[in-house]
Amino acid sequence: MQNHPVYTDNDPQSELSTLNLGPTHPATHGVFQNVLQLDGERIVSGVSTIGYIHRAFEKIAEHRPFYQITPLTDRLNYCSSPINNMGWHMTVEKLLNIQTPKRVDYLRVIVMELARIADHIVCNGVLGVDTGAFTGFLYMMEQREAIYEIYEEVCGSRLTTNIGRIGGFERNFNSRAFDKLRAFLKSFPKTLKEFEGLFNRNRIFVDRTRDVAAVTAETALSYSWTGPLLRAAGVDYDVRAMNPYSSYEDFEFEVPVGDNGDVYSRFLVRNEEMWQSLRIIEQALVKLDKEPGDIFHADVPEFYLPPKEEVYNNMEALIYHFKIVMGEIPTPTTEVYHSVEGTNGELGFYLVNDGGRSPYRLHFRRPSFINYQMYAPMSRGMLLSDAIINMSSLNVIAGELDA
Amino acid sequence: MAAIPNEDIVKAIGDKFADAVTVIGEPYGLLTVESGREQIIDLLTFLKTDPSFKFTFLTDITGIHYPEQEKQIGVIYHLHSLTTNTRIRIKVFLADGDVHIPTATVLWEGANWMERETYDFFGVIFDGHPDLRRILNVDDMTAFPMRKEFPLEDPNRVDKKDFYFGR
Amino acid sequence: MSDIQLVDAPAGVEGAGFFATSLDKVIGIARSNSLWPLPFATSCCGIEFMATMASHYDLSRFGAERLSFSPRQADLLMVMGTIAKKMAPVLRQVYLQMAEPRWVMAVGACASSGGIFDTYSVLQGIDEVIPVDVYVPGCPPRPEAIIDGFMNIQELVKTESLRRRNEPKYQELLAKYGIQ
Numbered sequence: 123m124q125n126h127p128v129y130t131d132n133d134p135q136s137e138l139s140t141l142n143l144g145p146t147h148p149a150t151h152g153v154f155q156n157v158l159q160l161d162g163e164r165i166v167s168g169v170s171t172i173g174y175i176h177r178a179f180e181k182i183a184e185h186r187p188f189y190q191i192t193p194l195t196d197r198l199n200y201c202s203s204p205i206n207n208m209g210w211h212m213t214v215e216k217l218l219n220i221q222t223p224k225r226v227d228y229l230r231v232i233v234m235e236l237a238r239i240a241d242h243i244v245c246n247g248v249l250g251v252d253t254g255a256f257t258g259f260l261y262m263m264e265q266r267e268a269i270y271e272i273y274e275e276v277c278g279s280r281l282t283t284n285i286g287r288i289g290g291f292e293r294n295f296n297s298r299a300f301d302k303l304r305a306f307l308k309s310f311p312k313t314l315k316e317f318e319g320l321f322n323r324n325r326i327f328v329d330r331t332r333d334v335a336a337v338t339a340e341t342a343l344s345y346s347w348t349g350p351l352l353r354a355a356g357v358d359y360d361v362r363a364m365n366p367y368s369s370y371e372d373f374e375f376e377v378p379v380g381d382n383g384d385v386y387s388r389f390l391v392r393n394e395e396m397w398q399s400l401r402i403i404e405q406a407l408v409k410l411d412k413e414p415g416d417i418f419h420a421d422v423p424e425f426y427l428p429p430k431e432e433v434y435n436n437m438e439a440l441i442y443h444f445k446i447v448m449g450e451i452p453t454p455t456t457e458v459y460h461s462v463e464g465t466n467g468e469l470g471f472y473l474v475n476d477g478g479r480s481p482y483r484l485h486f487r488r489p490s491f492i493n494y495q496m497y498a499p500m501s502r503g504m505l506l507s508d509a510i511i512n513m514s515s516l517n518v519i520a521g522e523l524d525a
Numbered sequence: 526m527a528a529i530p531n532e533d534i535v536k537a538i539g540d541k542f543a544d545a546v547t548v549i550g551e552p553y554g555l556l557t558v559e560s561g562r563e564q565i566i567d568l569l570t571f572l573k574t575d576p577s578f579k580f581t582f583l584t585d586i587t588g589i590h591y592p593e594q595e596k597q598i599g600v601i602y603h604l605h606s607l608t609t610n611t612r613i614r615i616k617v618f619l620a621d622g623d624v625h626i627p628t629a630t631v632l633w634e635g636a637n638w639m640e641r642e643t644y645d646f647f648g649v650i651f652d653g654h655p656d657l658r659r660i661l662n663v664d665d666m667t668a669f670p671m672r673k674e675f676p677l678e679d680p681n682r683v684d685k686k687d688f689y690f691g692r
Numbered sequence: 693m694s695d696i697q698l699v700d701a702p703a704g705v706e707g708a709g710f711f712a713t714s715l716d717k718v719i720g721i722a723r724s725n726s727l728w729p730l731p732f733a734t735s736c737c738g739i740e741f742m743a744t745m746a747s748h749y750d751l752s753r754f755g756a757e758r759l760s761f762s763p764r765q766a767d768l769l770m771v772m773g774t775i776a777k778k779m780a781p782v783l784r785q786v787y788l789q790m791a792e793p794r795w796v797m798a799v800g801a802c803a804s805s806g807g808i809f810d811t812y813s814v815l816q817g818i819d820e821v822i823p824v825d826v827y828v829p830g831c832p833p834r835p836e837a838i839i840d841g842f843m844n845i846q847e848l849v850k851t852e853s854l855r856r857r858n859e860p861k862y863q864e865l866l867a868k869y870g871i872q
């Protein structure tokens with residue numbers, strides 16, 4: 123692949139054509155623009171343009187109180203909003219030194235792992251679609267609906283979940299949520315097995331993906347890659363294992379790694395992560411049985427927004443509600459960096475606080491943004507059709523990319 | 526490998542850079558140091574290559590704006606040593622009107638877009654950067670939106686008059 | 693027997709061996725049940741559209757399974773997601789490339805009004821650059837809501853006069869957006 127002669131633009135011999143891929147090209151699943159120089163079907167060079175849905179999250183965050191930033195985090199990586207929500211809550215909890223009860227941690231773990239599965243379903247399903255196999259996608263989407271129904275029981279919405287509060291959850295999980303969760307744990311392994319059966323040893327799929335866009339560990343690290351992409355290149359960096367948050371240290375799970383960082387190993391890593399997520403959820407359910415069933419938030423009335431009914435009927439709750447909403451509770455003047463393992467990698471929150479009700483500065487370390495910058499350089503010398511597959515296996519989410 | 530105690534890092538930096546690098550504190554256990562822009566590349570190189578630290582992973586580069594300070598614009602680096610699981614935060618403050626700093630792309634390829642983003646938001650000019658253009662905002666924008674004086678809402682809006690809201 | 697439902701015939705005059713109705717109605721029915729949508733999905737709402745298209749909600753039940761990614765062949769522009777100012781010219785370009793008759797659906801709060809992003813970088817509603825037929829509220833709208841919006845479009849298509857696009861009122865509307 124690399125032996126192909128590379129023409130430059132001012133080469134008189136060159137017969138390069140320019141292809142403007144995006145920003146609304148269907149194969150790019152979102153608004154990514156790449157201007158490619160093509161020699162036949164081979165990409166000679168490319169330039170990425172991003173920012174087509176830049177929404178100024180960081181600027182908005184400077185004008186919103188802490189609890190109103192949760193809806194913004196939803197819209198970062200909207201395929202797995204709960205992870206962003208909880209990551210943000212944990213950042214604030216770290217800032218305020220709030221200890222959450224174990225039950226809250228376990229419930230959070232369940233929701234976060236469901237979100238990871240939902241995101242990987244989309245990514246791997248769409249990778250299948252891009253290689254020409256629609257069936258797997260439809261099988262898997264059915265299961266994603268099941269996950270969305272669990273979210274609905276927990277928080278009332280499907281995609282932009284806004285799940286939880288600073289300090290815990292806004293309400294306890296109801297029994298239907300657990301029923302649906304158990305049903306999901308029963309049916310999903312079958313679907314996932316079937317899905318793997320369709321792809322893992324499928325000759326067409328393997329030929330299309332094996333050794334495509336292979337990345338060495340050094341390159342991946344130098345581009346600050348994290349998440350399944352880095353793990354597919356053979357580096358077992360997982361925030362959950364290295365800096366456990368939300369009691370991940372209580373769980374047993376493996377961090378799957380791939381061998382050469384190509385599209386195929388990314389696919390396998392993501393599939394394996396779904397299995398591990400299932401394992402974690404099952405352990406969490408067992409652990410939950412040993413915890414008192416009525417705790418769903420930390421006992422921090424100064425920061426935990428009280429439920430609405432109590433605000434109307436209970437003097438104390440009303441006072442705290444007022445104080446929180448009006449921002450009358452002092453917060454420490456300091457800075458904090460907290461990161462969680464998002465579905466695309468290390469999702470970091472860098473919060474500089476000046477003691478007010480809203481952050482002085484909030485910066486999101488967005489894995490999609492950082493992962494995507496390698497796309498144009500790594501496309502050099504690739505076939506156009508391989509570059510498309512590469513794009514979908516990078517799983518770049520436009521909301522997270524452009525912030 | 527166990528995490529490196531912050532004191533060791535402070536000592537090694539002190540030995541090498543004397544007063545050029547000052548320690549600000551360790552909020553939540555994350556060592557934070559401040560450096561001048563003259564030393565920043567040396568400092569980053571030292572942290573990256575020193576065999577006992579190996580801060581080989583660049584987590585993030587971002588900026589911050591303090592309008593009241595004499596040196597208004599800050600550039601903040603987060604490094605991570607994956608072998609020892611230690612993090613460090615480095616800050617460099619720059620005076621407005623002279624927001625130049627050498628680029629970190631010589632050390633990490635990944636610094637490219639992070640620096641472009643910082644340029645786009647704060648107007649920090651990274652000297653030697655291969656391709657310092659706006660990245661998220663439209664190319665013909667002249668202001669730097671994350672600076673504090675820049676308004677959040679579009680000032681040219683016509684549909685948001687106060688009287689619609691009873692103000 | 694499967695329980696596939698066919699569209700009811702339009703009102704008309706029926707007799708032995710013939711059926712007379714107006715051309716408008718027949719074409720309206722045909723068009724409304726074979727819309728080719730162009731999904732202009734930029735962000736979160738696009739993911740709900742994905743759910744609308746996929747196995748569970750299945751938009752193809754309404755004759756719209758043929759997504760047209762080329763604006764030239766599309767009838768319905770479904771704008772789903774935030775449109776930043778950087779994206780606005782692209783959106784307008786896509787609209788201009790569509791052939792008449794064309795309908796536009798703004799799905800979600802962002803496309804309708806800018807949504808929660810009242811910022812310097814986000815277009816406050818796509819109706820600042822192109823005319824819109826149906827707005828679907830929600831952030832994101834549930835797939836049911838998207839389907840409902842789609843059925844509203846179908847209703848429009850069905851009842852629209854074939855000559856509407858030549859009417860002065862319509863031309864005026866387009867002229868307001870600077871479209872000839």
Ligand code: SF4
Pocket residue numbers: 197282735736737738772773774799800801802803807808830831832833
């Ligand atoms: S309306 Fe809400 S869900 Fe839809 S694109 Fe806007 S923010 Fe995302």
